[in-house]
Amino acid sequence: MQQDSRNIVLIGMPGSGKSTVGVLLAKQTGLSFVDTDVLIQARTGRTLQEIVDQDGYLALRTIEEQVLLDLAVTRHVISTGGSAVYSEAGMAHLRASADVVFLDIPLALVRQRIGDYGSRGIARRPDQSLDDLFEERQSLYLKHADIVIRGEGLAQDALCLAVASAVRAHRRR
Numbered sequence: 001m002q003q004d005s006r007n008i009v010l011i012g013m014p015g016s017g018k019s020t021v022g023v024l025l026a027k028q029t030g031l032s033f034v035d036t037d038v039l040i041q042a043r044t045g046r047t048l049q050e051i052v053d054q055d056g057y058l059a060l061r062t063i064e065e066q067v068l069l070d071l072a073v074t075r076h077v078i079s080t081g082g083s084a085v086y087s088e089a090g091m092a093h094l095r096a097s098a099d100v101v102f103l104d105i106p107l108a109l110v111r112q113r114i115g116d117y118g119s120r121g122i123a124r125r126p127d128q129s130l131d132d133l134f135e136e137r138q139s140l141y142l143k144h145a146d147i148v149i150r151g152e153g154l155a156q157d158a159l160c161l162a163v164a165s166a167v168r169a170h171r172r173r
């Protein structure tokens with residue numbers, strides 16, 4: 001695929017800025033924007049929290065995988081949900097057409113940003129603590145990332161610039 005047709009995919013924990021910074025990044029780079037959480041909601045007619053409450057977290061992960069596999073876009077910033085990395089097939093599909101950026105923030109900042117952990121539609125085992133989830137996911141985010149950006153201490157616009165510049169450098173390699 002031509003470099004300028006490629007997508008930029010954002011992965012990371014809830015609260016890392018995938019959705020808010022994704023929009024800014026699309027504006028800044030002239031790419032289109034899609035948030036896979038919004039696609040899930042549009043497809044099911046339900047909120048993410050409703051899917052988790054009614055059908056369980058594994059159902060959300062299954063729908064998410066299908067949405068990832070069905071994505072066929074170029075020149076997009078794609079903001080994923082925090083649980084996208086559980087889908088090997090979904091991530092392989094995204095990676096074929098994208099540079100994947102892990103927005104890496106520490107657990108304390110996740111906790112501070114996400115507010116009520118129990119009502120944010122997070123795809124986790126009901127008994128799983130945020131500490132445990134963070135630990136489990138860190139290795140998945142690193143495994144699927146082409147680029148890692150440490151987000152702590154960066155305001156949204158600074159984070160956006162850092163991502164754009166890292167992607168440019170990555171593509172020049």
Ligand SMILES: Nc1ncnc2c1ncn2[C@@H]1O[C@H](COP(=O)(O)OP(=O)(O)O)[C@@H](O)[C@H]1O
Pocket residue numbers: 012013014015016017018019020021079113151154155156157159
């Ligand atoms: N770089 C940042 N600095 C400060 N607050 C941020 C930053 N990025 C996101 N936020 C805030 O954190 C919350 C979650 O951000 P969001 O973009 O929804 O993250 P995600 O999509 O990764 O879950 C929002 O309230 C947002 O305003």
Ligand SMILES: O=C(O)C1=C[C@@H](OP(=O)(O)O)[C@@H](O)[C@H](O)C1
Pocket residue numbers: 012013014015018019037048049080081082083120121122123124
């Ligand atoms: O981390 C998670 O398990 C989830 C994060 C949410 O997205 P954000 O990461 O954009 O908050 C959303 O996909 C869903 O509720 C599951």
Ligand SMILES: [Mg+2]
Pocket residue numbers: 018019020037079080081
């Ligand atoms: Mg989001």
